[in-house]
Amino acid sequence: MGKRLGVMGGTFDPIHYGHLVTAEEALHQFELDEVVFVPTGQPWMKEHEVVSPPEDRYLMTVIATASNPRFSVSRVEVDREGPTYTIDTLRAMKELSGGDLFFITGADAVLEIFQWKDPSELFEMAHFIAATRPGYDIAALEEQVPGHDGISNMSIPALAISSTDIRARVARGQPIRYLVPEGVVSYVGKVGLYR
Ligand code: NAP
Secondary structure (H helix, E strand, C coil): CCCEEEEEEECCCCCCHHHHHHHHHHHHHCCCCEEEEEECCCEHHHCCCCCCCHHHHHHHHHHHHCCCCCEEECCHHHHCCCCECHHHHHHHHHHHHCCEEEEEEEHHHHHCHHHCCCHHHHHHHEEEEEEECCCCCHHHHHHHCCCCCCEEEEECHHHHCCHHHHHHHHHHCCCCECCECHHHHHHHHHHCCCC
């Protein structure tokens, strides 16, 4: 019997408690066996933004998830050359696990899903779980992807924490302790990210 596998896609620059709560809630709500975090390699829709090196984002994700036996981290996108496409990742995961796939990510990313590579095949490969922040306008998601039964919403209060805010806090010299796991605080300081 194949497993019910959560695939948690994100840039994770840096990973924070909102992401960890999202993955744990998806495990519970969708009765998943495990969640594999997949940090993006080269996010193709962010060509004009500065994104931290994939290896740093991968290592922070490993540090943040290490204590949870049902979480793991995949290098599949970090090691793949060229732009990161979710369809390639889902094909690789399907081959490895053979089970049902649940792709978990932020609702803002899911809003653009029809601009991703091979959108119709995406829905054949996985069920999509769109995590929303407090105050998120779910109607916008439903309008953009009307009646799509391949997408579920999950409201996550802890997503009041955001990677953008964390990067800005580090740049301003403000603390990020308790927004990200302790090991991630140390890693950001040691490598000098976001200064
Ligand atoms: P993003 O634009 O950085 O994030 C969009 C929003 O979603 C942000 O508010 C972000 O908050 C939140 N978010 C991102 N990942 C999340 C997660 N796993 N759980 C909860 N919230 C999350 O999006 P992105 O990181 O570039 O892309 C998200 C995923 O979609 C990635 O796996 C990416 O590869 C995939 N994607 C694929 C294609 C394609 O195949 N062509 C195109 C675009 C995106 P934070 O900043 O706090 O994380």
